[in-house]
Structures are given as structure tokens and as C-alpha cells.
Amino acid sequence: MLIVPENRIAELMTPEDAFEAVESVFAAMARDEAYNFPVIREAIGHADALYGFKGGFDRAGAALGLKAGGYWPNNHERGIINHQSTIFLFDPDTGRVAAAVGGNYLTAARTAASSAVSIKHLSRPDSKVLGMIGAGHQAAFQMRAALRQRDFEKVIGWNLHPEMLSRLADIATEAGLPFEEVDLDRLGAEADVIISITSSFAPILKAAQVSPGTHIACMGTDTKGKQEVEPELLVRAAVFTDEVAQSVSIGEAQHAIASGLIEASAITPIGKVIAGAHPGRSSAEEITLFDGTGVALQDLAVASAVVERARAAGVATEVEI
Ligand code: NAD
Numbered sequence: 001m002l003i004v005p006e007n008r009i010a011e012l013m014t015p016e017d018a019f020e021a022v023e024s025v026f027a028a029m030a031r032d033e034a035y036n037f038p039v040i041r042e043a044i045g046h047a048d049a050l051y052g053f054k055g056g057f058d059r060a061g062a063a064l065g066l067k068a069g070g071y072w073p074n075n076h077e078r079g080i081i082n083h084q085s086t087i088f089l090f091d092p093d094t095g096r097v098a099a100a101v102g103g104n105y106l107t108a109a110r111t112a113a114s115s116a117v118s119i120k121h122l123s124r125p126d127s128k129v130l131g132m133i134g135a136g137h138q139a140a141f142q143m144r145a146a147l148r149q150r151d152f153e154k155v156i157g158w159n160l161h162p163e164m165l166s167r168l169a170d171i172a173t174e175a176g177l178p179f180e181e182v183d184l185d186r187l188g189a190e191a192d193v194i195i196s197i198t199s200s201f202a203p204i205l206k207a208a209q210v211s212p213g214t215h216i217a218c219m220g221t222d223t224k225g226k227q228e229v230e231p232e233l234l235v236r237a238a239v240f241t242d243e244v245a246q247s248v249s250i251g252e253a254q255h256a257i258a259s260g261l262i263e264a265s266a267i268t269p270i271g272k273v274i275a276g277a278h279p280g281r282s283s284a285e286e287i288t289l290f291d292g293t294g295v296a297l298q299d300l301a302v303a304s305a306v307v308e309r310a311r312a313a314g315v316a317t318e319v320e321i
Contacts, residue, residue, distance in 0.1 A: 002316040004306055006102025012309040013109055013302060015116075015145055021301035022113040023120075023274055025058060026242060029297060030271025034058035036243055036295045039250065041070065041223060048073050050223060054296035057092065063300040065089040067103050073199070081137050083107055087303040097321060101303040108138055110298040112145035114242060115195055115217035118290035119149040121273045122240060122281050123193045123215035131191025132157040133184075133205060133228065134198035134220060135164035142195050142219060143171050156182045156190060160198065184209055196220055196228040203255075207232035212285040218252040219292045229289075231256035237289035238282065240270045242298070251293035267291070 004012070028034040034056065041052030055066035069085025076082060085103035090096065119127075127150045132143055135157065143155065155172045157165050157179065165181050172179035187194065188209030194216040196205065207230045210216065216237070220228050234256040241247035248257045248264045256262045270290060272278035281288050310316035 001097045001321050002099040004101045004310045004316050008315050009105040012306050018109040018113040021305045022298050023117045025297045025301040026271040027274040028060045030275045033060040034297050056296035063304045064092040065300050067299040087299050099307045106302045108141040110302045112141035114292045115219050116145035118217050122288040127192035128153045129191045130155045131187045131194040133196040135159040138197045142197050155179045158187050200228050203230040205229045215288045217290045221252040222294045231261050235261050237287040239267045239289050241291040242295050246293035247291045251291040253291050
């Protein structure tokens, strides 16, 4: 098997590669050529950690495997990031383990690619203001990936811990754009595209705060109980997701579903839009909402791309197992 260590991934994986891998696997899911297995995710009662496995099989891309790992909220005290994971790929013809790939950078890259794919396919082409809710580790990746999709002229941001917003201000400066800290009323009123990427367990953004025509990528809710927006927003919006089964159980839609505000049949897999089987946004006034829950196939797609590049660059270690 090949081992691709965490510290070599960033040099092997470009944001463009991640975008392409995620966009194409979402389309493969919509064509029923790729599917995810049920997610296992548990609070293990140690270090406040959430640990689990996400697996899947992409027949079209011949990618079989899983990501194991989760979220350790106190890791920053040890100087390491809160998300820790490793991706394992298996040979679909023999079942032999083919590769172990560091999953930390790839998780951020594939999650950023996911919201970026939603922005490309669902936001208004004339979107000018990007609104960020959240300013943690993932938010930086999210913001950089979003800025590649539209000609944004300004970034505005809100975070529960405002001192963290300097991270976003620095990225805006890097991109030559102004950045302004705003309250949630202004964020909802002014942003054309909103990304929420927090660890919140209660609604942050209210339905009435969002302007017509906005595209919202809800990216933080990937576990039962988490929540970033008021469920009524999912009634106002046309709702899209990476995978409906995850959206209704561990994604942002879990709350609107549980309270009977929407039905699962009202949620569209974004792969259908990518594959041309659904028109996506229906008007300039429609609010679109992408519930990005994070599926195993995203991890397998970016890990497979990295393994190819690592092999070509000679940076992977081959071990017998
Ligand atoms: P982080 O710990 O670096 O940052 C957490 C962010 O959430 C910060 O902005 C913080 O201020 C904010 N926050 C913390 N508690 C909050 C609360 N109670 N209310 C509102 N905001 C709060 O974490 P991160 O690595 O940036 O991850 C952020 C979230 O994204 C996590 O919930 C994580 O599980 C999720 N995530 C989702 C996917 C996916 O595919 N959908 C992938 C990776 C991470």
C-alpha cells in the first residue's frame, strides 16, 4: 500500500483539483454511479471527541474506501487542529488496502470545494458581496474557494468570537478586497452569497434576515443536533444538498424535517444540477440554500487524486501489509 503523509498533501492538491474531483463525484452520485454508506459518528465520552467513519464506493472512478476520524474540540490547546482524520482506499477488484492518505488538509479542501461547487451552480452570476459566518480553521479554506467562483467586490463577516475575524480580514487583504465586520442583520441584507461554517448547535441566521436572491451554503452542520440557520429559512429557500439521506439526518435540514416544515422530497441533490437534470436556481429573486453535509465520496475523490499525484511525484511511501 501507499502512504501519503499529511505534511505532503498541500503541495500535491490544488484547490482546482479538489473542485474538479468534488464536482465530478457529485454528478456521479446523481447518475447512481457512486454511493455513500451510512455514517457512523459517536461522541466517545473522551476528550469531548466526536469520532466516526464515512465510507462509499464510486464505481465510475473505481474509488472504494473510508475516512476515519472526527472532531477533537480541545486540540488547539495542544497546537494541532481540531479535525483529525485519515483516508483509506481499497482496491475494488481485490479488497486489498491500496493507500492511507492524511485526511486533515483534504477535509478542508473538499469541504471548501463543496460550497464552491454550490456557488458556481446556484448563486447569481452577478454576486458581489460574500458574507462569512464563522472564522475557524475551515472558514479560511471556504472563503478562498468562494472567491474563485464570482467577481466579489467585498467580504463581510460575523463570528461569535469576533477576535477570530482577523483571519478572514487577512485573506480579503491578500485578495485585494475590503473586509468589514457586520451584525447579522447587515450580513443578511447585504450579502449575495453567504457561507456558514461554525460549530453552532442553535440557529444563528434568521429567515427574515436573508435578502431575496441570496445563495447560502450551510457547511457547519454535519452532526445530529448542530444547527446554523432558522428552519423557516429552508421553507423560504430552494434547498439543495450533497446527499439527501445525510441532509435530513445530520445536515442543516434535520431541523426543518423534524418539525415538519419541509419534506425530504423537496431537497435536490446538487449532482442533478451539475449533470443537467435539474435547472438549479429558477429566478434572480429565489433564495437557494445548499446543505453541505460532507460525504465520504468527496474524501475518496480527493484522496484518489492525491495518490495519483504522489505516485507521479515519487513522494508516496510503499509498504507491504
Ligand atoms: P473551528 O473550531 O476551527 O472553528 C469553529 C467556528 O465556530 C469558529 O468560527 C467559532 O467562533 C464558531 N463557534 C464555536 N462555537 C459556536 C457556537 N456555539 N455558536 C456559534 N459559533 C460558534 O472549527 P472548524 O474546523 O472551522 O469547523 C467548523 C465546523 O464545520 C464544525 O462544526 C465542523 O464539524 C464542520 N465541518 C463540516 C464539514 C462538512 O463537510 N460539512 C467538514 C468539516 C468541518
